[in-house]
Amino acid sequence: MSSYSPIQRPRRLRQSASLRSLFQENSLSLNDLALPIFVEEGLDDYKPIAAMPGVMRIPEKRLAYEIERIAKAGVRSVMTFGISHHTDADGSDTWNENGLVARMSRICKQTVPEMIVMSDTCFCEYTSHGHCGVLHDHGVDNDATLKNLGRQAVVAAAAGADFIAPSAAMDGQVAAIRHALDAAGFTDTAIMSYSTKFASSFYGPFREAAGTSLKGDRKTYQMNPMNRREAIRESLIDEAEGADALMVKPAGAYLDILREVRDSTRLPLAAYQVSGEYAMIKFGAQAGAISETEVVLESLGAIKRAGADIIFSYFALDLAEKNIL
Numbered sequence: 001m002s003s004y005s006p007i008q009r010p011r012r013l014r015q016s017a018s019l020r021s022l023f024q025e026n027s028l029s030l031n032d033l034a035l036p037i038f039v040e041e042g043l044d045d046y047k048p049i050a051a052m053p054g055v056m057r058i059p060e061k062r063l064a065y066e067i068e069r070i071a072k073a074g075v076r077s078v079m080t081f082g083i084s085h086h087t088d089a090d091g092s093d094t095w096n097e098n099g100l101v102a103r104m105s106r107i108c109k110q111t112v113p114e115m116i117v118m119s120d121t122c123f124c125e126y127t128s129h130g131h132c133g134v135l136h137d138h139g140v141d142n143d144a145t146l147k148n149l150g151r152q153a154v155v156a157a158a159a160g161a162d163f164i165a166p167s168a169a170m171d172g173q174v175a176a177i178r179h180a181l182d183a184a185g186f187t188d189t190a191i192m193s194y195s196t197k198f199a200s201s202f203y204g205p206f207r208e209a210a211g212t213s214l215k216g217d218r219k220t221y222q223m224n225p226m227n228r229r230e231a232i233r234e235s236l237i238d239e240a241e242g243a244d245a246l247m248v249k250p251a252g253a254y255l256d257i258l259r260e261v262r263d264s265t266r267l268p269l270a271a272y273q274v275s276g277e278y279a280m281i282k283f284g285a286q287a288g289a290i291s292e293t294e295v296v297l298e299s300l301g302a303i304k305r306a307g308a309d310i311i312f313s314y315f316a317l318d319l320a321e322k323n324i325l
């Protein structure tokens with residue numbers, strides 16, 4: 001009796017590197033990546049972030065230099081996070097026209113006008129308590145925070161930000177920001193909404209990076225990681241409120257959500273590979289357990305395959321400077 005011969009032989013298309021390339025379904029390029037950066041005011045020198053090896057807080061006075069470097073490497077977009085020395089109960093520095101939020105966008109756009117600048121629009125780096133809005137006895141006040149989000153958005157837009165990127169996880173934040181921008185004449189400033197944002201422990205290293213002083217958690221405004229239907233609903237609400245692009249955050253542990261949002265909307269969709277995802281790869285590679293470059297490309301490739309058009313990743317600059325992408 002002759003031996004069994006499979007009819008389906010997927011291995012035929014894997015026989016050589018050329019065949020594998022020809023039949024590759026997805027690919028990554030620098031066009032897909034945006035770089036989050038941390039900028040501290042009043043800082044004399046770069047400050048390493050221990051929980052994120054390879055990432056530094058940029059002194060504000062070095063921001064122009066860094067933006068040129070980032071642009072030269074081929075990264076097209078940054079998300080700005082400020083480390084403030086002017087914190088107060090409501091985070092009012094964020095809507096000061098000469099505050100850190102405004103200065104970051106102004107410096108970036110004046111130095112490299114073609115750089116797409118997304119202004120992370122939140123309060124946690126600017127409030128004394130570390131919460132993402134106005135704190136009342138019963139917790140973070142949604143509607144009082146909306147008003148401040150609108151003010152911050154207008155100031156960032158006036159400073160040149162291309163995108164307002166609200167990450168405060170307040171209900172109605174996209175509509176409130178759109179309304180404030182339009183009323184101030186910034187009809188062309190776009191909104192990249194952190195539309196599906198989970199209350200995730202993968203943000204751990206970010207708290208050190210951004211120097212937030214939070215005690216407690218953000219579970220009354222960010223989402224329960226166990227919820228899938230609600231995750232889709234959150235993004236669809238932001239689409240209805242006028243977001244120009246949506247986002248799922250974190251990325252790696254939420255690829256099912258990313259795919260489902262992708263299939264539920266025609267808007268551009270971003271994913272944020274967050275600080276804890278970065279740290280796990282870095283420390284795993286430092287321990288010799290995994291190969292950094294391969295795992296970085298595989299993790300970003302998986303996020304792309306799951307449906308992301310844009311990926312926020314702390315690896316973006318390194319990949320660009322080493323010509324890996």
Ligand code: PBG
Pocket residue numbers: 120122124132167168202203204205206218273274275276
């Ligand atoms: C601010 C904000 C956070 C992150 C992005 N914007 C922290 C948080 O929500 O607690 C996390 C980014 C990261 O972990 O890389 N609201």
